[in-house]
Amino acid sequence: MFLLLTMTEEKLLTLEKTLLNYLPAAMKIYGTILNINKGKIRDLEVVVDSWPDFSTVICRPCKKEEICNPVESTLTYTVFSKDQNSLRNLLMDDNIINWTTCFIFGGIDISFLELVKDVAACKKFTVNFSTRCYAMILEDPKDLLDVTSERADLASRISHLDLSHAEIVNRNWKFGGDDNSLGIVKSLIANFPNCCILDETGNPISWLLSYKYSAMGLLYTLPEHRRKGYAKLLVTTMVKTLQKLGYPIYCFIEVENDTSYQLFEKLGFKEACGIRYAWVSCRPFES
Template sequence: MKVLNKEELLTAEGVLRKHFPKSLKVHGALCGMNRDKPNALEVVVDTWPDFKVIIFRPDPKSKKALEVTYYSKDEEILRKMLTEENVIDWSTYFMIGGFDFSHASMLKEVSSDMDVNNRSYMLGHVMYLPDTSHLLSPEVDSELESRISSLNLSHVDLVNKNWKFGGNKKYRNIADLISNFPSCCITDSQGQPVSWILVYDYYAMGLLYTLPEHRGKGYAKVLIRAMAKRLHAEGFPVYCFIEEENTVSYKLFKGMGFTEDPSYRAAWFEFNF
């Protein structure tokens, strides 16, 4: 096992581009690290430079991060790293997020061997836009154009209370995202957001929401297009995760030109809860 330094992280970012869509989440997280975005992660690989497994884990010097993310081309090497090389502290609560669901059985076996409980938190589609020329372009009149802006910290409470996974524990997380990552919103005549989209710290689009009284006006399409074009222009992959049961959002992104690998699902599991 090897912990990557700053120069090696830059090299790994390029390698991971070759393995989309399965490597999108770790690549996005690496993009943030390599651009000095705040993080509390440490990156380890099985070998260097020809790694088969790359794992983003909470930095042992920080208690802030709780989520583990990985990309693996070899399940047996991944199993060995999780069980024999102390990559994860199995004595604490943590989540493995955005992993290939085909690894679910192995992760359950490993956690059972460690005498650690586990449960599924989310299963979702990975929607991505390989080519922005395929992006649907909704009509935007000058009046609506003037109402497109970015979120600020005064909007944290509004976003938090309208997010399915929100709550007191997530309040600071939303503040961090608004402060450090791209966001886009449409405001009303008083300048208050009525529809918005954010970007997670792994550069996936998310938290898309329109207040009920403002729905049916195409705001979500306008925001998706604006954010997708911005991310692409800045050199980031354009993608998002959509919960398996969220057919409305799935159809929305599919209609906007996003695609997926039908054989691949991303999952989130909690451990030691």
């Protein structure tokens, strides 16, 4: 049994407010619902196991997006759950999860990995736990180490990315480099907060974007411009922007990325205690 919450329902606003009670565990789904309610996302729909007392929430591509999505060729599901049995029931339901094609569970709590593996096996799918991350959260913006005053010389060079910058961002993104990822980058630039530092010719040399689920990401500085404090300045700038817009302030850091972990920690972010996230790719068994 499940309930589909449509984009126009007041229930989505109620869901957004209720999810605040389950942060940081619900941070990714909360950030997604927030952007849906802001009108920034129109290609997702929301499923809950019951209402108003829900245990599981799943954001999934709209049915029409499963047929033809010009931005993301791989279906992605975002999941939050307080109950293993509830989550299992929803994942087993073919009306909720499209078990006929490849897809990704994006940023799912690693405590559910065995459950996902079991359900996938029942559906004759293989799983690959490709990326594991910490969630780094700035609990109070006052905790931010503000480096703006130290880099007043760069104030005139802080700007925003535009679509003409998508190629360089895509080319230097770890998960980029193809037309599919280029479409994702263009969508992020067009719809969600970002900032960058420009060189003397107006080209970006360091940048920071945010995802549709509100997390900061794609932080990158061209190699020849590193060790100049650009990343710290961009994070500081983005925090102030997100705070003004009412977004949560957080990011995901891959467990092996010590450099980024230390950067955000020095700026006042803290690791969400006891929580790890994984990006899980699911693929049908080969015949």
